[in-house]
Structures are given as structure tokens and as C-alpha cells.
Amino acid sequence: MSAIEAPVIEATGLTKRYGRFTAVDGIDLAIGKGEVFGLLGPNGSGKTTTILLLLGLTEPSAGEIRVLGLDPLRKPLSVKRRVGYLPDQIGFYDHLSAVENLAYTARLAGLASPEAGKRIAEALERVRLSDVRDRRVSTYSRGMRQRLGLAEVLVKGSEIAILDEPTSGLDPQSTQELLDLIRELAADGVTIVLSSHLLSMMQSLCDRVALFRRGRIGLIGKVADLTADVLGGTHVVEVEASGVDLPAVLAGAPHVSAVTPLKGGRWRVDADADVRADIARRVVNASGALSEMTIRQSSLDEVYVRFFEGEDHDRAA
Amino acid sequence: MTGRREGSPFSGLSTVALKEAADHMNSARIHLVMLLVLLTAIGSVYAAIGQIKATIGEDQFLFLRLFTTAQEPLPSFVSFLGFLIPLVAIALGFDAINGEYSRRTLSRVLSQPIYRDALLTGKFLGGLIVIAICLLTLWLLVTGLGIVLLGLPPSGEEIARELAFLFASFVYAGVWLAVAMAFSTLVKSPATSALCALTLWLVFTVFWPMLAPLVAGAIAPVDLLDPMTAVHQIAVQQGLSRISPNVLYGEATLALLNPATRSLGLLFPSQLSGALMGAPLPLSASLGLVWPQIAGMIAALIVLFTIAYVSFQRQEIRA
Known part of the structure; x- marks a missing residue:
């Protein structure tokens, strides 16, 4: 503080x-x-x-x-x-x-x-x-x-x-x-x-x-x-790609703090900067097929949800 | 907490009191109750005037008879007041505090720079202002009616006695206002607090006069061989019945408006030796007679207000 x-x-x-x-x-x-x-x-x-x-x-x-x-x-x-x-x-x-x-x-x-x-x-x-x-x-x-x-x-x-x-x-x-x-x-x-x-x-x-x-x-x-602090990044990039193992490809990439698999061959990448260009380059270099990529600033909603994950609401109320 | 609080606990008091009084004056609830009081008062006084005219005689205090004369089937003006004043006071106070909670205005008002004291006392004073105005109007109305229909003005002593009676009525109303406000702080829902206050009113007006002799009979049974036990039972019964403010008020009005009243308790023939039966007492003696009753009502008022005060001070704003 x-x-x-x-x-x-x-x-x-x-x-x-x-x-x-x-x-x-x-x-x-x-x-x-x-x-x-x-x-x-x-x-x-x-x-x-x-x-x-x-x-x-x-x-x-x-x-x-x-x-x-x-x-x-x-x-x-x-x-x-x-x-x-x-x-x-x-x-x-x-x-x-x-x-x-x-x-x-x-x-x-x-x-x-x-x-x-x-x-x-x-x-x-x-x-x-x-x-x-x-x-x-x-x-x-x-x-x-x-x-x-x-x-x-x-x-x-x-x-x-x-x-x-x-x-x-x-x-x-x-x-x-x-x-x-x-x-x-x-x-x-x-x-x-x-x-x-x-x-x-x-x-x-x-x-x-x-x-x-x-x-x-x-x-x-x-x-x-x-x-x-909570999410490890201010930006969230959702990546849909095939033919690559994204966590391995992005290992050691700058600004990237986490890569989480979502369903349907999608990943969520938390980062503290706009890393889309870097992700695209790495996916292509690894001979993967990049089909979609979207970015948004992570919101307080996510902080909130993440922060209260596992919280027993009934007990809190 | 230690140390003195900042500022006066009464800043904002007059603002609250005047606002409450204005609210009451504009509320349909009070209009309705007032209409009831007014109609019964006029009815009973009108009947009394008819009775007085029919049995006209030499009476030094003819004007006071306006208040005390009953003609079947109507009771007298004072017994009407004894019955209806509590209703007015309850209507004024039953939702004083819990109404603020249910309207969700309490936290907003208390976030203004005032103490809770000012809010509670202001509401009480606001109610008293309305009661005072109503009683004064009622009294002037009855007096005016009497002057017009009887054709004679009240004497100085009669006015003094009526004013004392008015004060007793005011204190009596204050007791019931304090009852209603105490319930409004103790009970969360306005409907429940109104019911509680009305129940108490019903108990004291209807059931208390029946209960007091029964309880006294149980506490102090009469031994037929010992006449003093009968006296003792009556004393116990009177003590019990005087818990009810209605009884205190009834006794006070009796002594004030009926100058011939010599005692409000048991009287033995030995105590009456040398007394002129039926001769009126001077005003000062009548006042001395009712002083315990008035003081008792004021004490009840203070105790009830203190209950309301303490319970309100301890309440959390968040209902």
C-alpha cells in the first residue's frame, strides 16, 4: 500500500x-x-x-x-x-x-x-x-x-x-x-x-x-x-491455434505471465502488455496454424472472481 | 466512552420538533382522531348543557358542571377525554422511531450534524406541541359553547381550575405519548408497536378496574373478625389501581373539577368531624389533593421516556 x-x-x-x-x-x-x-x-x-x-x-x-x-x-x-x-x-x-x-x-x-x-x-x-x-x-x-x-x-x-x-x-x-x-x-x-x-x-x-x-x-x-497482482497481467489474449503446444511455445516469452488451456483448442494468455504480435510470430515459427486471436484488458470482474474463488458466499453473507 | 461530547445534544431539536408537529397537523391519521375527539366532546358538552338547564339550581361552580355532567347515554366530557386522549397520543407516537427505520430515513437524518437525543426529544416535543394545541382548542371550544348556550361567563376560580385540569390532561397525554414512543423504539414494526400500545390502553381502560379488586383480594384477604383487614384490602386495591395512569387522571380531574371533593382515598367519620359537607374546597387545597396524582403521572412520563431514550441510544442504525 x-x-x-x-x-x-x-x-x-x-x-x-x-x-x-x-x-x-x-x-x-x-x-x-x-x-x-x-x-x-x-x-x-x-x-x-x-x-x-x-x-x-x-x-x-x-x-x-x-x-x-x-x-x-x-x-x-x-x-x-x-x-x-x-x-x-x-x-x-x-x-x-x-x-x-x-x-x-x-x-x-x-x-x-x-x-x-x-x-x-x-x-x-x-x-x-x-x-x-x-x-x-x-x-x-x-x-x-x-x-x-x-x-x-x-x-x-x-x-x-x-x-x-x-x-x-x-x-x-x-x-x-x-x-x-x-x-x-x-x-x-x-x-x-x-x-x-x-x-x-x-x-x-x-x-x-x-x-x-x-x-x-x-x-x-x-x-x-x-x-x-491477482491475475498476473493486465491484458488477456485468447488464442485459437492448432498444431502447436502453446504453453511450450510461449515459455520464456516476455510479458507473458500465464497460459491456461480453454476448451476447443483455445488458450488464454495473461500478459502485462499487448503480446499478440509476439504470440503470432511464435505460433507461426512453430509451424502451428493460428486461427483466431482476441485481446481485451482484464477487468475488475476477473479480479473479483479470482479473488473470491472458493469463497463460501453463504458464510460470508 | 470518556470525555465530553462536542456541541449541544439539542442542536436541531427545534427543527425536528417543528417538522414533526407540522407533519402531524397534516396527517390524515391525526385528522381522523381529532375529528372523533371533537365530535364526542361537542356531543357530551351539548348533552351536559341540556341537563344543567333542566336542573338549574344555585351552584357556585355551574360552569365546571359542563365538564363533569353526564347525561345518559352519553358519558361526561372528562370521561370521554380520559378515554380518548390516550388514543390521540398513541396515534401521534406509535411509529416515531420504527417508522424512520421502515422509511429508511433514519441513517440519512442521523448523518446530519445532530445527536440522536435531538431526534427523539424533538419527536416527543413535536407530539406534545400538537397535543397542547388540540387541548387548548378543545377547551376554548367547550368554554365558548358554554358561554353561548348557558349565557354566563366562567368565574376566575373556575378558569383557574379548568387550566389546572388542562395541565393534568396534558401530562396524561404525555404519559401515553411516552408509552407509544417507547414501543416505537422497542418494537421494530410500526403495526406491532401500535398494537402493543393499544393493548396497554385497553388493559388500563377496561380490564384494570376489574383486575385491581381481584388481585387485592388475593394479596390482602379480608378477615371477618378483623375490620382493619378490610381497610387494608381497600388500600391495596387503591394502590394497585393507581398503577394505571387512567385512574390517576380520573382522580385528578375529579378533585379539580368537583371542588367539593375532600379526599381521593378512604375517609373515616372522625376525619370529617367539623367539616361542612358539600362545601367546596379552596383551589389551593384541591391542588394539594391532586399533586400526588400529577407528580405520579410526570414520574411515569419520565420513566417511559428514559426507556425509549436508552433503547434508542443503544440501537444500531442498521436495522
């Missing part, structure tokens, strides 16, 4: 037990200012608990947390004033309009009403809910609710935004809209911590990710580094 200069979120040995069940088991975490940090892992692996601990909404059994240099347990109000939170499956007061809902939380956050009114109008404009601002939230779709939740984070003017499963249960278009908004937020310099199962989204959004497994962080780092 590379050292982060002046981290805005720092956790050391963070542990949370519910009775005999350990939800978070001694995690260490440092998130730098302006970073987009992803928490990845199956359900019940401790992501949401970690988020609640960071916000001071639940007390750790052991360990230390610093958010913006403050202890969320000792200075909960200062921390909560500067950190915005979009909970998993966000709920609003359904009988109130979007504006009324935001006005309530703005008052709780201690904003004076003229300032709050201005910020609410701006935030609703930004999440494209201005047209329906006076409609009851009960008429809102799931995607609109999530955007309203993001508007709340905007109204608060948070330095850190913690988003728990922001896109779960959204259709692809709403997901895309929400992701664009999160990108805009990140571009404004807001530090973003988000948890998700959507790996492709994490890959495109996050600077760094942490993979949770049974309350521990199994891996942490940049997406590219993780793919290299």
Missing part, C-alpha cells in the same frame, strides 16, 4: 463486532484528498459497517478512525457537518416534496434558510430534478430518489461524499446518469468513497479500490495494479 500524503480518512485496526459476529476485522485504510475510492466485496463483507464507522453512526469495538483529522466519536457534529452520506436504499419522507425534504436536512445541518434555499435550487438543477421539485417524493422513481440523495450531499457542501451502493437497483440509463453526476462531484475536488458490486463501474470511476473479504481488506490499490 502506497503511503498517502495527508489522508482525509484514516483508519487503523478498525474492528466492529456484533455479539460474536465480527463484521469488520481490523482494517487499515488511508484515503487521500480528492481521491475516488471504491469499496468492493460481496454482501456482508463489511463495507456498509465500515462506512457507518467512518461516519460515527456506530461505535467501533477497537481501532482508530480519523476523518478530516477528527475522531468521529469525539467530534461527531464536526465530522457530520463536513461529510455527506448517501445511504444504501435511501429513504425520504414520502409525503413531502423534494424541496421540503432537502430543506429539513439543510436546517438540521444548520444552514440559514436563504442560503439553504439557494443551495437547494442549485443542487436540484444540477441533478436535473428542478422540474419536479415540488412533487411529493412518493411519486419519484428509484433513480430520481438516488439523485435527490446526491442533491442532499451537494446542499451540504460536503468535502467528503460517502456513497453506499449508489447504483444498486437502477436501470442502465439511471446508472449512467448517476455515474456522470458522481464524476462531476469528483471533478469538483470532493473526496468520494463508494461501495458497489458493479465492478465495471468501479473500474471506470475509482482511483483506487479495496476488496473486502469477511470483514478484512484483502487487496487495496489501483485497479491496474490489482489486476496485475
Whole structure:
């Protein structure tokens, strides 16, 4: 783990037990200012608990947390004033309009009403809910609710935004809209911590990710580094060839880290660079017949699957 | 945890209280319950006025009779209140906390810079505000009705007694609000907590008056040869029945609105020697008489609120 200069979120040995069940088991975490940090892992692996601990909404059994240099347990109000939170499956007061809902939380956050009114109008404009601002939230779709939740984070003017499963249960278009908004937020310099199962989204959004497994962080780092670490390469080449023994042909080839046979005379080659030309040359030199070759960048999905291979999901959940 | 917490536990309190009060005022549930209270109140007072007019006599406290006179088949205004105030309070509080869980708004609200104290206390205060407004309106309505239909204004002492009665009603409603809120923190589902609170209400209004004599008979049997055992049994029975806030409220209203009430317990002829039977007690003496009842209700309110508070503070946000 590379050292982060002046981290805005720092956790050391963070542990949370519910009775005999350990939800978070001694995690260490440092998130730098302006970073987009992803928490990845199956359900019940401790992501949401970690988020609640960071916000001071639940007390750790052991360990230390610093958010913006403050202890969320000792200075909960200062921390909560500067950190915005979009909970998993966000709920609003359904009988109130979007504006009324935001006005309530703005008052709780201690904003004076003229300032709050201005910020609410701006935030609703930004999440494209201005047209329906006076409609009851009960008429809102799931995607609109999530955007309203993001508007709340905007109204608060948070330095850190913690988003728990922001896109779960959204259709692809709403997901895309929400992701664009999160990108805009990140571009404004807001530090973003988000948890998700959507790996492709994490890959495109996050600077760094942490993979949770049974309350521990199994891996942490940049997406590219993780793919290299877990899969042994960032590129995957699928080769269909006959008349050669590909592993033997590619033995000692530069950049190639693994050759795995697939079915039907195909192989999968993991590499940390585009090695197609080299493979083609070697296959032809060995008098083999190369019939097909495709390349793709290895994705977080594969890291995830590989990392959790053999994991007993029921026990983790 | 050691050390002082940062900031005031009450920042955000007034925001929560006003929002809750506004929500209640707009909710169909409360409108319905209020309509029920209003109709029964007007009905009982109207009947009482008819009765008073029919049996007009020299009464120093004619106006107070508005509240206490019952005409078959309608019970009096105060007995209606004793019956319906808990219903109003339960309607206001039964889903205070578990409703936030089921709407999934709790974590969002608590991620704002407030303490849990502010949320719970604010919700309680919001309910009390609504109750206070309702009781005051009801009282003004009844008084107005009385002035118009009886054609005489209430005297100063009558108003003072009515205000004391209003305060007792307010505390009584507070007890039931605290009951409802305690259930709303202890029980996860709003429907279950409403049922729990209504069950308790039913027990205290219907079954408690039947149970108290039975239990007292078992605890303190009467020995026919020892008359003191009978006195003892009555004391036990009264003690038991006073566990019910309804009984405390009934006794308090009786002494406040019926100035001739001299005692709320057993009275021996020796204690009455020299007393003018039927002569009203001064207000201060009546207040002294009901003070234990009022104090008992306030104590119950505080205990119930503390139960709700402790259980809410220990709850995990994640339901």
C-alpha cells in the first residue's frame, strides 16, 4: 500500500463486532484528498459497517478512525457537518416534496434558510430534478430518489461524499446518469468513497479500490495494479491455434505471465502488455496454424472472481 | 466512552420538533382522531348543557358542571377525554422511531450534524406541541359553547381550575405519548408497536378496574373478625389501581373539577368531624389533593421516556 500524503480518512485496526459476529476485522485504510475510492466485496463483507464507522453512526469495538483529522466519536457534529452520506436504499419522507425534504436536512445541518434555499435550487438543477421539485417524493422513481440523495450531499457542501451502493437497483440509463453526476462531484475536488458490486463501474470511476473479504481488506490499490497482482497481467489474449503446444511455445516469452488451456483448442494468455504480435510470430515459427486471436484488458470482474474463488458466499453473507 | 461530547445534544431539536408537529397537523391519521375527539366532546358538552338547564339550581361552580355532567347515554366530557386522549397520543407516537427505520430515513437524518437525543426529544416535543394545541382548542371550544348556550361567563376560580385540569390532561397525554414512543423504539414494526400500545390502553381502560379488586383480594384477604383487614384490602386495591395512569387522571380531574371533593382515598367519620359537607374546597387545597396524582403521572412520563431514550441510544442504525 502506497503511503498517502495527508489522508482525509484514516483508519487503523478498525474492528466492529456484533455479539460474536465480527463484521469488520481490523482494517487499515488511508484515503487521500480528492481521491475516488471504491469499496468492493460481496454482501456482508463489511463495507456498509465500515462506512457507518467512518461516519460515527456506530461505535467501533477497537481501532482508530480519523476523518478530516477528527475522531468521529469525539467530534461527531464536526465530522457530520463536513461529510455527506448517501445511504444504501435511501429513504425520504414520502409525503413531502423534494424541496421540503432537502430543506429539513439543510436546517438540521444548520444552514440559514436563504442560503439553504439557494443551495437547494442549485443542487436540484444540477441533478436535473428542478422540474419536479415540488412533487411529493412518493411519486419519484428509484433513480430520481438516488439523485435527490446526491442533491442532499451537494446542499451540504460536503468535502467528503460517502456513497453506499449508489447504483444498486437502477436501470442502465439511471446508472449512467448517476455515474456522470458522481464524476462531476469528483471533478469538483470532493473526496468520494463508494461501495458497489458493479465492478465495471468501479473500474471506470475509482482511483483506487479495496476488496473486502469477511470483514478484512484483502487487496487495496489501483485497479491496474490489482489486476496485475491477482491475475498476473493486465491484458488477456485468447488464442485459437492448432498444431502447436502453446504453453511450450510461449515459455520464456516476455510479458507473458500465464497460459491456461480453454476448451476447443483455445488458450488464454495473461500478459502485462499487448503480446499478440509476439504470440503470432511464435505460433507461426512453430509451424502451428493460428486461427483466431482476441485481446481485451482484464477487468475488475476477473479480479473479483479470482479473488473470491472458493469463497463460501453463504458464510460470508 | 470518556470525555465530553462536542456541541449541544439539542442542536436541531427545534427543527425536528417543528417538522414533526407540522407533519402531524397534516396527517390524515391525526385528522381522523381529532375529528372523533371533537365530535364526542361537542356531543357530551351539548348533552351536559341540556341537563344543567333542566336542573338549574344555585351552584357556585355551574360552569365546571359542563365538564363533569353526564347525561345518559352519553358519558361526561372528562370521561370521554380520559378515554380518548390516550388514543390521540398513541396515534401521534406509535411509529416515531420504527417508522424512520421502515422509511429508511433514519441513517440519512442521523448523518446530519445532530445527536440522536435531538431526534427523539424533538419527536416527543413535536407530539406534545400538537397535543397542547388540540387541548387548548378543545377547551376554548367547550368554554365558548358554554358561554353561548348557558349565557354566563366562567368565574376566575373556575378558569383557574379548568387550566389546572388542562395541565393534568396534558401530562396524561404525555404519559401515553411516552408509552407509544417507547414501543416505537422497542418494537421494530410500526403495526406491532401500535398494537402493543393499544393493548396497554385497553388493559388500563377496561380490564384494570376489574383486575385491581381481584388481585387485592388475593394479596390482602379480608378477615371477618378483623375490620382493619378490610381497610387494608381497600388500600391495596387503591394502590394497585393507581398503577394505571387512567385512574390517576380520573382522580385528578375529579378533585379539580368537583371542588367539593375532600379526599381521593378512604375517609373515616372522625376525619370529617367539623367539616361542612358539600362545601367546596379552596383551589389551593384541591391542588394539594391532586399533586400526588400529577407528580405520579410526570414520574411515569419520565420513566417511559428514559426507556425509549436508552433503547434508542443503544440501537444500531442498521436495522
